[in-house]
Amino acid sequence: xxxxxxxxxxxxxxxxxxxxxxxxxxxxxxxxxxxxxxxxxxxxxxxxxxxxxxxxxxxxxxxxxxxxxxxxxxxxxxxxxxxxxxxxxxxxxxxxxxxxxxxxxxxxxxxxxxxxxxxxxxxxxxxxxxxxxxxxxxxxxxxxxxxxxxxxxxxxxxxxxxxxxxxxxxxxxxxxxxxxxxxxxxxxxxxxxxxxxxxxxxxxxxxxxxxxxxxxxxxxxxxxxxxxxxxxxxxxxxxxxxxxxxxxxxxxxxxxxxxxxxxxxxxxxxxxxxxxxxxxxxxxxxxxxxxxx
Amino acid sequence: xxxxxxxxxxxxxxxxxxxxxxxxxxxxxxxxxxxxxxxxxxxxxxxxxxxxxxxxxxxxxxxxxxxxxxxxxxxxxxxxxxxxxxxxxxxxxxxxxxxxxxxxxxxxxxxxxxxxxxxxxxxxxxxxxxxxxxxxxxxxxxxxxxxxxxxxxxxxxxxxxxxxxxxxxxxxxxxxxxxxxxxxxxxxxxxxxxxxxxxxxxxxxxxxxxxxxxxxxxxxxxxxxxxxxxxxxxxxxxxxxxxxxxxxxxxxxxxxxxxxxxxxxxxxxxxxxxxxxxxxxxxxxxxxxxxxxxxxxxxxxxxxxxxxxxxxxxxxxxxxxxxxxxxxxxxxxxxxxxxxxxxxxxxxxxxxxxxxxxxxxxxxxxxxxxxxxxxxxxxxxxxxxxxxxxxxxxxxxxxxxxxxxxxxxxxxxxxxxxxxxxxxxxxxxxxxxxxxxxxxxxxxxxxxxxxxxxxxxxxxxxxxxxxxxxxxxxxxxxxxxxxxxxxxxxxxxxxxxxxxxxxxxxxxxxxxxxxxxxxxxxxxxxxxxxxxxxxx
Numbered sequence: 001x002x003x004x005x006x007x008x009x010x011x012x013x014x015x016x017x018x019x020x021x022x023x024x025x026x027x028x029x030x031x032x033x034x035x036x037x038x039x040x041x042x043x044x045x046x047x048x049x050x051x052x053x054x055x056x057x058x059x060x061x062x063x064x065x066x067x068x069x070x071x072x073x074x075x076x077x078x079x080x081x082x083x084x085x086x087x088x089x090x091x092x093x094x095x096x097x098x099x100x101x102x103x104x105x106x107x108x109x110x111x112x113x114x115x116x117x118x119x120x121x122x123x124x125x126x127x128x129x130x131x132x133x134x135x136x137x138x139x140x141x142x143x144x145x146x147x148x149x150x151x152x153x154x155x156x157x158x159x160x161x162x163x164x165x166x167x168x169x170x171x172x173x174x175x176x177x178x179x180x181x182x183x184x185x186x187x188x189x190x191x192x193x194x195x196x197x198x199x200x201x202x203x204x205x206x207x208x209x210x211x212x213x214x215x216x217x218x219x220x221x222x223x224x225x226x227x228x229x230x231x232x233x234x235x236x237x238x239x240x241x242x243x244x245x246x247x248x249x250x251x252x253x254x255x256x257x258x259x260x261x262x263x264x265x266x267x268x269x270x271x272x273x274x275x276x277x278x279x280x281x282x283x284x285x286x287x288x289x290x291x292x293x
Numbered sequence: 294x295x296x297x298x299x300x301x302x303x304x305x306x307x308x309x310x311x312x313x314x315x316x317x318x319x320x321x322x323x324x325x326x327x328x329x330x331x332x333x334x335x336x337x338x339x340x341x342x343x344x345x346x347x348x349x350x351x352x353x354x355x356x357x358x359x360x361x362x363x364x365x366x367x368x369x370x371x372x373x374x375x376x377x378x379x380x381x382x383x384x385x386x387x388x389x390x391x392x393x394x395x396x397x398x399x400x401x402x403x404x405x406x407x408x409x410x411x412x413x414x415x416x417x418x419x420x421x422x423x424x425x426x427x428x429x430x431x432x433x434x435x436x437x438x439x440x441x442x443x444x445x446x447x448x449x450x451x452x453x454x455x456x457x458x459x460x461x462x463x464x465x466x467x468x469x470x471x472x473x474x475x476x477x478x479x480x481x482x483x484x485x486x487x488x489x490x491x492x493x494x495x496x497x498x499x500x501x502x503x504x505x506x507x508x509x510x511x512x513x514x515x516x517x518x519x520x521x522x523x524x525x526x527x528x529x530x531x532x533x534x535x536x537x538x539x540x541x542x543x544x545x546x547x548x549x550x551x552x553x554x555x556x557x558x559x560x561x562x563x564x565x566x567x568x569x570x571x572x573x574x575x576x577x578x579x580x581x582x583x584x585x586x587x588x589x590x591x592x593x594x595x596x597x598x599x600x601x602x603x604x605x606x607x608x609x610x611x612x613x614x615x616x617x618x619x620x621x622x623x624x625x626x627x628x629x630x631x632x633x634x635x636x637x638x639x640x641x642x643x644x645x646x647x648x649x650x651x652x653x654x655x656x657x658x659x660x661x662x663x664x665x666x667x668x669x670x671x672x673x674x675x676x677x678x679x680x681x682x683x684x685x686x687x688x689x690x691x692x693x694x695x696x697x698x699x700x701x702x703x704x705x706x707x708x709x710x711x712x713x714x715x716x717x718x719x720x721x722x723x724x725x726x727x728x729x730x731x732x733x734x735x736x737x738x739x740x741x742x743x744x745x746x747x748x749x750x751x752x753x754x755x756x757x758x759x760x761x762x763x764x765x766x767x768x769x770x771x772x773x774x775x776x777x778x779x780x781x782x783x784x785x786x787x788x789x790x791x792x793x794x795x796x797x798x799x800x801x802x803x804x805x806x807x808x809x810x811x812x813x814x815x816x817x818x819x820x821x822x823x824x825x826x827x828x829x
Contacts (some may be wrong), residue, residue: 009406012412014326025421025471026468028464032464036526081487085482085487085810088481089411089482096512100520103517103520103553106724107550119541146540186618194472222527229542233524
């Protein structure tokens with residue numbers, strides 16, 4: 001192959017979308033920073049409006065940016081090398097998400113292995129216990145905090161177990177959709193993908209039901225000490241990621257229905273499916289450490 | 294070490310002459326909508342420099358207050374805001390964006406790539422930053438003032454005892470983190486996927502290697518920082534008790550999470566500096582780098598070790614003795630690969646034909662002064678003596694030696710080294726030498742006496758101090774003002790350089806410079822390596 005025929009790496013010309021994205025993040029961050037204060041301190045202000053404006057801008061930006069990109073991809077401007085850039089970029093993004101969850105899992109492990117036992121007087125911390133909270137008992141799940149707040153622990157059977165099964169099955173159906181796409185079986189692809197989206201939505205429905213149960217009947221809230229904190233932050237951020245993943249897969253479904261993707265060229269679908277498997281793995285770890293153990 | 298065939302250089306010229314669809318766009322849109330790695334690199338570097346001046350102005354306020362004992366100029370709460378925002382700006386607004394700017398300019402040119410791998414995302418990661426710092430700086434003017442809990446935002450200072458603008462701090466850190474992660478993903482993917490044919494791993498310039506490892510560290514720890522600020526937010530506003538013992542949490546847990554991010558962060562701010570020095574020293578010694586492979590392995594080991602040393606920032610929190618021993622020994626282990634690096638730089642110069650151009654002056658200052666910072670770090674790593682040094686000016690002296698005379702001197706060395714390549718003209722050498730010598734003398738007057746007042750027990754982050762520290766503090770402040778003024782020389786020089794004043798330079802610029810970036814014309818054309826060169 002001579003140099004002239006070398007496949008050129010596509011470097012896009014100027015684009016307004018990233019700058020619009022930066023404006024959107026500015027509005028979101030500034031709006032959220034004010035909104036949080038307004039709702040928790042009962043103040044008047046425009047934080048919520050600014051936040052909403054930012055989110056709308058973000059959605060418009062994503063729509064425009066991805067539309068450009070789909071256009072470029074479908075008119076054959078992309079090379080195999082560019083496809084590798086996208087795949088590697090997605091893989092590193094997922095790694096960053098893993099580390100985000102690692103921070104919260106770290107907090108959970110620290111509380112269970114170090115801070116709660118120490119408050120209960122373990123190793124050389126006997127005086128900590130006797131001077132600060134002599135009646136405090138270090139047991140996990142922490143249903144009574146040192147300050148005396150009481151709650152109930154969430155069991156692992158019932159809804160959480162059902163949700164685990166749902167997510168595991170959805171990972172399989174997502175993989176089946178991918179297999180069908182690569183074999184160019186469009187009908188099977190549509191079926192498996194639609195089923196995956198449905199399972200994601202069912203998971204979220206049950207998750208909401210579990211939260212309602214926890215808040216109204218068990219007295220388990222975000223404020224219920226370190227047990228409630230880690231429970232809601234981990235399951236909450238996971239639920240947020242499931243929501244995103246479901247939306248991504250739903251958009252992929254629309255694109256499949258419009259005839260997008262070929263057995264060779266389907267980066268967006270693959271990225272969505274990787275994201276879904278990642279969310280699934282996080283749940284399995286979460287189910288094990290938050291619910292069972 | 295790497296050469297292209299001459300045909301490919303011709304190829305490049307013919308490409309510049311036209312026939313590709315986008316020419317250099319004009320006006321403000323060029324900068325707002327750009328996808329060009331050189332434009333984005335320039336934006337990053339100017340942003341970093343402006344932030345350096347703003348953060349520096351805050352340091353001047355701090356030093357003016359500390360010029361004499363007693364409360365003199367600002368009230369203590371504002372003093373705390375100055376120390377906090379000075380730190381945040383210098384870390385996230387000056388040093389990190391400057392290195393990212395250098396990566397943007399240099400990595401594609403060094404590996405023979407047409408641009409960064411994801412050019413639009415590159416634009417996004419830059420433009421987030423001015424907005425993030427606009428939010429952070431605007432909080433200084435709001436009710437209650439800006440963050441005043443130190444750049445490390447320890448709980449409960451940042452939760453129970455902070456004001457409500459903490460929410461703005463939290464969200465601005467979130468979007469800064471998003472920017473860093475996207476920038477790092479771009480660098481890593483560019484290096485993995487965009488190397489020219491023949492540019493094998495062990496032929497990559499060390500700047501590229503060190504940035505590859507830095508990018509990995511960024512992706513690994515910036516999300517942990519996001520987690521930490523999120524917990525601060527929920528503890529402060531939504532009633533969680535991650536950092537509150539009454540709910541089963543622990544304020545010390547904050548420090549663990551923060552420093553799990555914070556220690557790799559320290560290496561994020563020094564590994565690219567190692568890369569820069571490893572480019573400059575061989576050029577002006579006219580010898581290849583001594584121990585190339587050992588440099589790569591040393592950088593990798595420093596990065597891996599950085600994940601298991603975080604608690605050396607917390608020796609006085611009452612950790613179990615076994616943990617203190619572990620973190621002490623792991624920390625000391627880092628001096629081995631770091632020593633390998635310093636040895637290799639010196640060995641590169643050994644019997645070299647050395648000349649003292651401005652980038653080399655900064656590089657030599659880096660090697661000596663960074664090593665001083667490294668040695669005081671080794672002292673701080675020793676648990677029993679750290680009980681004495683902890684939270685004193687000795688710590689301030691230590692990290693300013695590694696960050697100012699380390700990271701920032703390396704950035705200045707890099708700017709002087711590659712500026713002629715960027716503008717096509719030699720910078721004003723007289724001004725540059727004035728900048729170097731004024732900075733070198735004043736920075737040592739500024740930071741060296743801090744070791745003494747620290748050892749004598751002067752605490753950091755305090756607007757007032759005991760009378761016995763008065764003399765040293767006067768000198769420290771004078772050094773600080775002089776160092777601040779010296780940077781205005783740099784500003785003048787940069788403005789002059791950007792207006793393309795000066796003698797035109799050759800493609801190679803420096804006799805002895807090797808690498809792909811020195812084989813393209815000066816100034817570097819807007820698009821380079823649209824057809825990849827073949828590296829032999």
